[in-house]
Amino acid sequence: MFGRQSGLGSSSNSSNLVEFRAGRMNMVGKMVHPDPRKGLVYMTQSDDGLMHFCWKDRTSGKVEDDLIVFPDDFEYKRVDQCKTGRVYVLKFKSSTRRMFFWMQEPKTDKDDEQCRRINELLNNPPSAHQRGGGGSNDGDLQYMLNNMSQQQLMQLFGGVGQMGGLSSLLGQMNSRTPSSRNTSSSGGGGASALQTPENVSVPRTPSAPSKSGSTRSSSNVNSQVGEGAGSSVDADAPGRSLNIDLSTALPGADAINQIIADPEHVKTLIVHLPESEDADDDRKQQIKDNITSPQFQQALAQFSSVLQSAQLGPVIKQFELSNEAVAAAFSGNLEDFVRALEKSLPPGATMGGEPSASEKKSSDPETPTSVARDENTDPAAEKQEEKQK
Amino acid sequence: MDTDNPGQATVEAVTAKGATAANNWCLIESDPGVFTEMISGFGCTGAQVEEIWSMNADAFRHLEPIHGLIFLFKWLDNMPAGRVVTDRSDIFFARQVVTNACATQALICLLLNLQHEDIDLGPILSELKIFCQDLCPESRGQCLAKEEKIRKVHNSFARPELFVVEDSADSEDVDCYHFVGFMPIKGKLYELDGMKEGPIELGEIGQQQNWLDVVRPIIEERMKRYSVGEIHFNLMALVSDRQRCYERQIQMLVELSSPLSYADCQAEIATLIYFVKLEKEKKRRYRKENNRRRHNYLPFIVELLKQLGETGQLMAICDKAKDRSCPSKSNKDAMDQQPQ
Numbered sequence: 001m002f003g004r005q006s007g008l009g010s011s012s013n014s015s016n017l018v019e020f021r022a023g024r025m026n027m028v029g030k031m032v033h034p035d036p037r038k039g040l041v042y043m044t045q046s047d048d049g050l051m052h053f054c055w056k057d058r059t060s061g062k063v064e065d066d067l068i069v070f071p072d073d074f075e076y077k078r079v080d081q082c083k084t085g086r087v088y089v090l091k092f093k094s095s096t097r098r099m100f101f102w103m104q105e106p107k108t109d110k111d112d113e114q115c116r117r118i119n120e121l122l123n124n125p126p127s128a129h130q131r132g133g134g135g136s137n138d139g140d141l142q143y144m145l146n147n148m149s150q151q152q153l154m155q156l157f158g159g160v161g162q163m164g165g166l167s168s169l170l171g172q173m174n175s176r177t178p179s180s181r182n183t184s185s186s187g188g189g190g191a192s193a194l195q196t197p198e199n200v201s202v203p204r205t206p207s208a209p210s211k212s213g214s215t216r217s218s219s220n221v222n223s224q225v226g227e228g229a230g231s232s233v234d235a236d237a238p239g240r241s242l243n244i245d246l247s248t249a250l251p252g253a254d255a256i257n258q259i260i261a262d263p264e265h266v267k268t269l270i271v272h273l274p275e276s277e278d279a280d281d282d283r284k285q286q287i288k289d290n291i292t293s294p295q296f297q298q299a300l301a302q303f304s305s306v307l308q309s310a311q312l313g314p315v316i317k318q319f320e321l322s323n324e325a326v327a328a329a330f331s332g333n334l335e336d337f338v339r340a341l342e343k344s345l346p347p348g349a350t351m352g353g354e355p356s357a358s359e360k361k362s363s364d365p366e367t368p369t370s371v372a373r374d375e376n377t378d379p380a381a382e383k384q385e386e387k388q389k
Numbered sequence: 390m391d392t393d394n395p396g397q398a399t400v401e402a403v404t405a406k407g408a409t410a411a412n413n414w415c416l417i418e419s420d421p422g423v424f425t426e427m428i429s430g431f432g433c434t435g436a437q438v439e440e441i442w443s444m445n446a447d448a449f450r451h452l453e454p455i456h457g458l459i460f461l462f463k464w465l466d467n468m469p470a471g472r473v474v475t476d477r478s479d480i481f482f483a484r485q486v487v488t489n490a491c492a493t494q495a496l497i498c499l500l501l502n503l504q505h506e507d508i509d510l511g512p513i514l515s516e517l518k519i520f521c522q523d524l525c526p527e528s529r530g531q532c533l534a535k536e537e538k539i540r541k542v543h544n545s546f547a548r549p550e551l552f553v554v555e556d557s558a559d560s561e562d563v564d565c566y567h568f569v570g571f572m573p574i575k576g577k578l579y580e581l582d583g584m585k586e587g588p589i590e591l592g593e594i595g596q597q598q599n600w601l602d603v604v605r606p607i608i609e610e611r612m613k614r615y616s617v618g619e620i621h622f623n624l625m626a627l628v629s630d631r632q633r634c635y636e637r638q639i640q641m642l643v644e645l646s647s648p649l650s651y652a653d654c655q656a657e658i659a660t661l662i663y664f665v666k667l668e669k670e671k672k673r674r675y676r677k678e679n680n681r682r683r684h685n686y687l688p689f690i691v692e693l694l695k696q697l698g699e700t701g702q703l704m705a706i707c708d709k710a711k712d713r714s715c716p717s718k719s720n721k722d723a724m725d726q727q728p729q
Contacts, residue, residue, distance in 0.1 A: 243714055244707060244710050244711045244714050245710055245713070245714050246706065246707065246710050247710075248709075248710050248713040248714065249706045249707070249709035249710035249713065250693075250697075250706050250710070253702075253706055253709075255697055255700070255702035255703075255705070255706060258700065258702065259693070259696050259697065259700065259702075265696050268692060268696070269689065269692055269693060269696070272686075272688040272689035272692055273684075273689060274677075274680040274681055274683075274684040275680070277673065277676065277677075290681065290689070291693075293678070293681050295548075295678065295681035295682050295684070295686075296681065296686055296689075298548065299548070299686035299687075299690065300686070300690055302548075303686075303687065303690050304710075315687070316691070319688075319691050321691070321695070334707065335707060335711075338694075338698065338703050338704055338707040339704065340698075341694055341695055341697070341698025341699075341703055342698045342699075342701060342703055342704050343698075
């Protein structure tokens with residue numbers, strides 16, 4: 001229960017202060033997807049006294065996440081929204097960033113304890129003295145503090161405001177009273193009584209009231225934990241919340257002006273827009289107005305996020321796009337999807353508008369080969385195609 | 390299935406499924422344009438919702454008479470600011486039952502307590518008022534939640550969802566938003582908060598007193614308190630239809646039934662005509678925005694992306710978006726940066 005501590009000051013795995021089997025989850029826009037790999041969440045203290053929160057792939061042995069955690073910067077709690085799995089979130093207090101994990105320990109009985117232990121270590125790291133096995137009074141006190149529950153600590157220190165970091169931690173956890181039901185996450189049942197408005201901070205951007213129509217930023221946890229849908233999007237290991245949101249770059253791009261300079265493009269686009277009240281509203285302006293509207297931007301942001309959550313496959317399939325594009329939609333890879341759209345026509349061809357991209361492919365003698373090559377994901381061929389652009 | 394619009398059918402199937410599930414009220418945006426059109430969707434005429442940015446008297450004098458205020462914030466105040474009234478069935482008060490409907494419910498509560506010549510509730514709301522007259526607040530809340538016609542209008546402002554979101558996740562986020570109404574009823578100021586047991590009596594309003602002078606310090610105090618905690622809030626006013634008001638005033642001036650000189654009358658008429666024009670533009674803008682809210686942009690997005698791809702410009706846009714979305718590799722930087 002108290003974790004294993006080595007007095008030798010080594011940084012080997014056996015000196016982990018807490019560890020348990022858990023998998024990562026990757027956040028893609030609003031959705032969170034489980035990474036099916038077997039993993040280990042653990043915390044350790046390096047020789048310089050800094051606390052590390054880590055995740056490692058148990059199969060490859062590779063440490064993929066190694067965060068230095070300072071007291072009061074983080075909070076670790078259970079995600080109640082997810083009813084079917086044991087999902088926990090590491091919240092960064094200074095930003096809206098989140099890291100999610102799902103428990104892989106066969107028995108659930110230590111879940112709460114592990115969670116509590118993580119929080120204690122996050123916010124009350126053992127002093128360096130202790131690791132040397134020092135018998136000083138300070139060391140003992142620290143050791144004891146590390147292993148008390150939040151509730152016990154509050155009783156010891158007399159309530160809100162007296163232990164700055166701790167009270168703000170509790171304030172954070174209760175910021176959504178009465179809807180917050182997370183009393184299990186810290187093992188302290190009495191926490192809710194300590195909430196005061198002054199301790200509240202809003203970690204998320206509110207979406208409902210703002211006119212600019214910002215997208216909801218809450219993470220919706222995919223309740224089917226363990227079924228590993230779709231591949232994770234991130235190419236960069238630390239960039240866990242990598243989500244490409246096209247709405248941050250598309251509206252206002254010069255490319256739009258170029259597109260609508262072509263009347264054929266305008267003709268094809270206009271049919272998909274909401275009806276305009278004025279019959280003689282300039283069509284080009286209509287298209288531009290829609291694209292820069294907050295409603296469209298929200299829709300595009302949602303599109304980006306849903307595609308990357310690998311849920312748009314069946315819908316995209318109905319749009320007569322190339323097989324590559326459809327495959328990319330099924331696998332939730334936005335960059336592949338974009339690449340597929342850029343390859344739809346041989347360079348230099350003009351857009352006729354009527355035949356679908358896939359129909360064009362079969363009639364064009366050059367493209368079947370490129371389709372075959374792409375489907376074999378021949379990296380050399382891909383590189384060539386990229387150069388052609 | 391509409392083969393010209395394949396995305397539409399799928400979206401419709403998904404949205405319909407959501408909407409017919411028991412008591413499913415969709416999440417809607419809290420926007421004056423949404424609320425104004427929604428009120429008329431209920432069949433109520435003569436009312437309008439305007440957003441207010443400051444409680445300074447001058448800021449909204451031109452909007453008077455103000456029938457009620459709606460305060461939206463992301464916090465739940467556990468302590469009522471006054472006496473909770475449980476013995477007045479003549480005040481329409483309903484307990485909040487459905488989270489996503491809290492704005493609509495706050496609005497309806499205000500409307501059903503109004504007795505003003507400018508505003509005609511219309512058959513749907515009038516019937517609801519009569520039906521609920523003798524019911525307790527909980528039952529009224531249930532009634533409202535089950536009112537099909539109202540729910541349909543409310544849902545018509547929801548964005549078409551491309552996929553069905555987990556119900557529990559939805560309510561988790563929406564739980565945080567809270568709407569309360571403030572209005573004068575029979576000489577007293579009340580706060581109507583669906584999460585409380587009954588209307589909260591906040592104070593007396595003197596015979597000659599403007600009720601806004603009584604509510605102002607209360608709202609200002611809350612705004613200050615929420616600013617300290619960085620809690621986002623919105624303030625909206627339920628007012629009489631502006632266009633009608635101005636047109637009525639023009640009418641009076643045209644008939645020369647005003648003490649002003651002829652020249653002043655003309656100047657005033659010109660100003661009012663300009664205000665009417667602004668109101669018409671505003672309504673037109675609301676309609677456009679609401680059409681866009683309801684519109685399924687999926688086919689447009691796919692077509693646009695296709696065209697950008699075919700002209701070789703999509704990758705550059707995607708890369709730019711990637712730069713803006715991607716947290717930097719260093720851990721410290723990632724901690725500092727807000728991904729959104």
